[in-house]
Amino acid sequence: MISQEMFFNLFGSQVRQLATANSVSEVDAQRLILIFAEAMKNPYMDERHIYQRLVDMDGAE
Numbered sequence: 001m002i003s004q005e006m007f008f009n010l011f012g013s014q015v016r017q018l019a020t021a022n023s024v025s026e027v028d029a030q031r032l033i034l035i036f037a038e039a040m041k042n043p044y045m046d047e048r049h050i051y052q053r054l055v056d057m058d059g060a061e
Helices: 004-021 026-041 047-059
Strands: none
Touching: 004 026, 026 047
16 A cells, blocks of 8 residues: 555656646645645545635735
């Protein structure tokens, strides 16, 4: 079974790779990773919360 830490590492690696390929900044990629890491740890954080955090992330620029 894959550990939570290993999953986060794989997810983060993949997000960074896709961010580089799509000209997304490292700062935005890191924010995305943090939002999804928070969602994985919080059973009450559903897609509406994730979407709102992503929208807030775009407005923070």
